[in-house]
Amino acid sequence: MKPLNPFALTVSVPPHRHCGVTVRGRMFNILLAMLPAAAMAVQGFGAPAARVMALSMGAAVFAELACDYFMDRETDIEDLNAIVVGLSFAFLLPASAPWWLVAFGSAASIVLGKMVFGPLGGSPFCAPLIGWAVCRVSWPGHMDIDASMLATDLTYPLAQLKNFGLDAVQITDPGALFMGKQLGGLGAVQIAGVFLGGLFLVLRKHVSSIIPVGVLAGVAVAATLFHMADPGANPTATFHLLTGSTVFTAFFLATDGPSSPNRQVPMLLFGLLAGALIVVIRVYGVYPDGTPFAVLLANLFTPVLERIRPKPFGVR
Secondary structure, three states: OOOOOOOOOOOOOOOOOOOOOOOHHHHHHHHHHHHHHHHHHHHHOHHHHHHHHHHHHHHHHHHHHHHHHOOOOOHHHHHHHHHHHHHHHHOOOOOOOOOOHHHHHHHHHHHHHHHOOOOOOOOOOOHHHHHHHHHHOOOHHHHHHHHHOOOOOOOHHHHHHHHHEEEHHOOOOOOHOOOOOOOOOOOOOOOHHHHHHHHHHHHHHOOOOOHHHHHHHHHHHHHHHHHHHHOOOOOOOOHHHOOOOOOHHHHHHOOOOOOOOOOHHHHHHHHHHHHHHHHHHHHHHOOOHHHHHHHHHHHHHHHHHOOOHHHHHHHO
């Protein structure tokens, strides 16, 4: 059996912690943390949500097995990372996503977001976001949540804000948004379930709280500044925090270990950068919820942020 790489984590946690917990154990805990949001997605969107999640996880597992076979490598599929990547990708899709889009995007997340960089822990980007970006650019119509979910009574607040302005947003009640009464990624908008799972990971120390706090603080500060500059066009920080995939990004995507910093100051700066970019893309970008692009851009700064090191005590 191959030795475990202590840096091969999908969550941001210093390598010396939890040395007795296997990669499989970490992945299993991440899956447990995603269960509440997954259950809420099935309750809210029904069988189509279960179909998307099951197909995405299956495609991710098949893609990794195929890559291991053609690359003549011993498979590590039992570490559950492919299932985590597949479920994370599914959380960003509309419940109406066609089967071929789900399968292709999930496979792309594994092939382009993980396997081409070698074993687990080598990718500079959060793997599920690679598949999402490929699908969003290639098939914008099928990835357009507002256009593909016409059969539901729920509305997409971020699309209403982007296309028609703040006055057109129909759902602004924080309680309704927190309970997932909005359109968006089928699992990512289940804010209550995502937040519960994120707290579980933090309390179990599988995720450091620094990056999630940084992301949420970055969103809050940037949104507040935009709101103060033009309150008639820009919503409050609460709206940005409780819509789209902000909370899911803070706890599950931005904390991807290989693509995010592993020391405290860089982690905080990384989170603040990702959070600020979320709001900037929503205000100036063409995508209603460009949260995945914000994290991918922040991933590019990880090597630079890792170079920020405090001077030894007593050194000028």
